[in-house]
Amino acid sequence: MSANQERSFIMVKPDGVERGLVGEIVSRFEKRGFKILALQLIHPSAELLQEHYKDLADKPFFPKLLAYMQSGPVAAFVIQGKGAVKIGRVMLGATNPQDSAPGTIRADFALDIGKNVCHGSDSVESAEREVALWFGDNIKSYSRAVDNIIYE
Ligand code: RTP
Numbered sequence: 001m002s003a004n005q006e007r008s009f010i011m012v013k014p015d016g017v018e019r020g021l022v023g024e025i026v027s028r029f030e031k032r033g034f035k036i037l038a039l040q041l042i043h044p045s046a047e048l049l050q051e052h053y054k055d056l057a058d059k060p061f062f063p064k065l066l067a068y069m070q071s072g073p074v075a076a077f078v079i080q081g082k083g084a085v086k087i088g089r090v091m092l093g094a095t096n097p098q099d100s101a102p103g104t105i106r107a108d109f110a111l112d113i114g115k116n117v118c119h120g121s122d123s124v125e126s127a128e129r130e131v132a133l134w135f136g137d138n139i140k141s142y143s144r145a146v147d148n149i150i151y152e
Helices: 014-018 022-032 046-052 062-069 084-092 105-109 124-135
Strands: 007-012 035-042 074-080 118-120
Touching: 007 022, 007 084, 007 124, 014 022, 014 062, 014 074, 022 035, 022 074, 022 084, 022 105, 035 124, 046 062, 046 124, 074 084, 074 124, 084 105, 084 118, 084 124
Parallel strands: none
Antiparallel strands: 007 074, 007 118, 035 074
16 A cells, blocks of 8 residues: 555544534545545444444443444545554544644634544554544445646
8 A cells, every 4th residue: 555545534523513514624634635535424333433443342431432432423534645544643632632733723712632533543553543433345446537736
């Protein structure tokens, strides 16, 4: 896979969907130059969320996190492009919005760690796992003429 094909799994959490931030958040990634490879509004099951957040199962906040993530639909999408995972995390901002840098999604739209609006994969390995978990094989690549302008 070439560097330009790196993928990350991004999700607007229920608070972000409820507040009408889906378009704004997707738009930021589109404008940066990332290709949207998949996009779906999903009502996640407890099983899906337990698998997604399995590394956090022992954390004291885990039950609260699962309840929050099931409080409404999420907008799950996949971005593709150079540095998708790292840049995705930078664009989201620090997990706790109180620490997020100005201009990041969490700093611009959130105040509390437990309502931090969005998720982004934290490594290339997690991204591949999360893309497969949420979208299975339902992803088809496509070419964009604009890639010739975005990439040197
Ligand atoms: P995410 O998975 O949502 O992108 O967040 P992250 O990697 O930046 O942070 P992680 O440690 O994986 O935590 C997942 C989500 O759990 C909630 N959380 N609450 N102390 C707390 O109450 C606490 N700590 C984490 C946040 O919503 C965080 O995004």
